[in-house]
Amino acid sequence: MRTLPQPTKMTLRLGGMLIETIPSTKDDIHAALFQKGDARDFSDDELHADELAARERLERENAAFGYNLEGTYVQAARRTLRAMVDRLDLLDFGLERAEERFRIGTCDLDSILNDKADVTVTFAEVVDLCRRHPVADLLVQPVDLFAELLALRSPIQFAWVENQDELPPGIEQLGALLDAVPPLCRLRILAECPKNLDQEVIWHYGPAITDMEMSEEQVRLGPSRLNTYLVITEGKTDVAIIEAALRKLRPDLADFFRFVSKTTRDSGWLFEGAGEIPKILYGLSELGAGLRVIGIFDNDVQGWTSFKTIDPRAIGPYCRAMVLPSLPEFERFETYGPGPEPLTLSINQVGAPIEAYLDLTRKDIVGRCVLRWQRWHSDHGKYAGAVEPKEPPQTDFLKWCAIEHGRYNTSKIEAVLDALVGEAKAMAIRVGHRNFHWSIGKFE
Numbered sequence: 001m002r003t004l005p006q007p008t009k010m011t012l013r014l015g016g017m018l019i020e021t022i023p024s025t026k027d028d029i030h031a032a033l034f035q036k037g038d039a040r041d042f043s044d045d046e047l048h049a050d051e052l053a054a055r056e057r058l059e060r061e062n063a064a065f066g067y068n069l070e071g072t073y074v075q076a077a078r079r080t081l082r083a084m085v086d087r088l089d090l091l092d093f094g095l096e097r098a099e100e101r102f103r104i105g106t107c108d109l110d111s112i113l114n115d116k117a118d119v120t121v122t123f124a125e126v127v128d129l130c131r132r133h134p135v136a137d138l139l140v141q142p143v144d145l146f147a148e149l150l151a152l153r154s155p156i157q158f159a160w161v162e163n164q165d166e167l168p169p170g171i172e173q174l175g176a177l178l179d180a181v182p183p184l185c186r187l188r189i190l191a192e193c194p195k196n197l198d199q200e201v202i203w204h205y206g207p208a209i210t211d212m213e214m215s216e217e218q219v220r221l222g223p224s225r226l227n228t229y230l231v232i233t234e235g236k237t238d239v240a241i242i243e244a245a246l247r248k249l250r251p252d253l254a255d256f257f258r259f260v261s262k263t264t265r266d267s268g269w270l271f272e273g274a275g276e277i278p279k280i281l282y283g284l285s286e287l288g289a290g291l292r293v294i295g296i297f298d299n300d301v302q303g304w305t306s307f308k309t310i311d312p313r314a315i316g317p318y319c320r321a322m323v324l325p326s327l328p329e330f331e332r333f334e335t336y337g338p339g340p341e342p343l344t345l346s347i348n349q350v351g352a353p354i355e356a357y358l359d360l361t362r363k364d365i366v367g368r369c370v371l372r373w374q375r376w377h378s379d380h381g382k383y384a385g386a387v388e389p390k391e392p393p394q395t396d397f398l399k400w401c402a403i404e405h406g407r408y409n410t411s412k413i414e415a416v417l418d419a420l421v422g423e424a425k426a427m428a429i430r431v432g433h434r435n436f437h438w439s440i441g442k443f444e
Contacts, residue, residue, distance in 0.1 A: 010022040010203065010204060010205045011050070011203075011204045012202070012203050012204075013201070013202050013204075014081060014135055014200075015135050015196075015200060016048065017135045017139070018048065018175070020183035031221050031224075032087070032091055032222065032223040033079075033087055033088070033091075033184070034203065034221040035222055038077040038078055038079045039075070039077050039219075039221060040075075040076055040077065047204075048202075051204055075204075075219075076202055076203060076204040077202070077203045078200045078202045078203070080197065080200055081197050081201050082191075082197035082198060084191075084252075085188070086253045086421065086425075087223075087253055088188045089428065090223075090421075090425060090428055091184065091223070093182070093184035093187070093188050094425065094428070094429070095127075095188060095192075096429055097429065098123070098186075098189055099123045101180070101181045101185055102123045102185075105180030105181060106121070106158070106180050119155045120156075120158070120159070121149055121158045125152060126177055126178070126189070129174075129177070130178075130190055130192055132193075133174065134193050134196055135174075135193075135196055135199060136195065136196075142170025142171070144169040145169065145170075145174055146158070146167075146173055161176045161177065161179070162176075205219055226292075227292075228257065228258050229256055229257050229258070230260065230292065231257055231258070231294050231296060231420070232260055232281075232296070234273055234276075234277065234297065234298055238298070238354045239259045239260070240394065241354050241357075241358070242259075242296070242417075243257075243259055244397070245401070245410075245413050245414075245417055248401040249413070249417060250417055253421065257424070273302065274297050274307075275306050277296075277306060277321065278306055278309050278310050281295050281315045284315075284318070284319055285315045294320050294321070294322065295310075296321075296322055297322070297323045297324070298323070298352070298354060299323050299324040299325070299326060299348060299353075300349070300353055300384055301350050301382055303324070317430040317431050318427070320426070324352060324353075324354065324416055324419070326348040327348070327352075327412060327415055330346060330347045330348045330352050331348065332345075332346070333345065333346065333371060334371070335370070335372070335373060335385065336371065337372045337374070337383075338373055338383065342370075347371055350382050350384065351373065351383070351384060352385070353390075354416075355387035355393050355394060356371065357412040358393040358413060359396075359397070359409040360387070362396060362408070365405075366393050367392055369387055369389060369390075369392060369393055370388060371385050371388075372385065372388045374386050397413075
């Protein structure tokens with residue numbers, strides 16, 4: 001019977017399933033998966049059996065040289081898989097990347113060179129297998145996963161799995177099937193099973209600190225600067241609202257986004273309107289800065305006009321542009337001006353600034369706010385719209401984010417966050433990461 005590989009430095013696991021053993025700090029530091037509050041000290045009874053065995057081995061080895069470890073290497077970071085799915089996608093370990101790497105890892109050269117039918121198990125079949133068999137269930141009641149696959153169709157092969165006949169049913173077979181993809185892609189595939197989402201992902205990094213391969217200062221949980229996304233907006237109001245919304249409504253991934261400096265030396269806004277964003281994106285692309293940048297335009301006349309001047313191919317893969325999303329709620333919206341009577345009109349693409357995405361129904365708290373048509377754009381034959389007054393709904397939202405008071409309809413601002421995160425994930429797929437290590441047909 002094959003045993004799980006014994007960890008010597010660090011381990012990454014999902015509940016009781018060992019995902020990866022990390023013998024060196026040079027290749028895989030998984031700090032980006034976690035946030036600062038995820039660092040924990042483990043007690044002995046929380047350690048995985050293989051981690052406990054590694055601890056005892058380290059104790060013996062260090063005791064021979066007169067060192068007492070005193071449990072300092074039990075340090076770890078932990079969070080649920082549910083709170084990690086978006087982080088995996090933003091780090092380019094999503095399902096699309098997993099499928100690509102699965103095809104590489106399971107490539108049957110004999111079938112290609114000799115024009116034979118490919119009978120290798122498919123990515124979809126493995127994902128479906130993972131959906132039907134939660135990790136916790138397999139640990140308690142092992143299932144012969146190889147037999148299930150062979151029962152699907154014949155012939156079928158999973159030739160990348162070594163010593164197939166020696167692998168016991170259950171978690172061992174699941175680990176072997178997922179061995180064709182990088183460890184973090186394995187986590188993303190396992191996240192497709194709803195029952196796995198509440199399991200904890202645990203990165204046990206303490207042994208590397210004990211062995212002095214890295215210091216505690218090196219374990220700075222959170223994404224590196226190269227994996228974060230710089231967001232550029234038309235004005236400081238957009239920054240204040242979107243940044244607060246991320247912290248409040250998307251706390252599990254807010255640390256992946258950073259915003260430009262609020263002011264210049266003379267306390268003015270760094271950028272002046274929608275026309276500045278294309279200049280910045282083109283400039284950064286020309287410089288080849290390698291920063292991941294997303295420009296956000298208001299969903300109004302000026303925003304769409306500037307957005308349409310951008311050629312996605314010219315700004316390159318590290319820069320993207322988006323407009324605040326058009327929403328069904330904006331198709332029939334009560335507006336005012338230039339005439340005396342209110343009009344129910346569509347404000348999509350003509351008059352939906354960031355304030356329109358806030359809850360404007362809280363009149364008892366913020367007073368009456370309306371969408372008023374103001375400046376006439378002769379080139380487009382349209383008026384531009386603005387929320388008046390604009391300060392009360394912004395102040396109310398920021399206060400609600402800090403200390404919830406009353407019911408707040410977040411659906412519109414959440415649509416903004418969904419669009420922003422979607423752009424970031426799309427960029428991650430294009431620029432990816434380049435930390436794969438390929439050896440004899442397997443990722444290490």
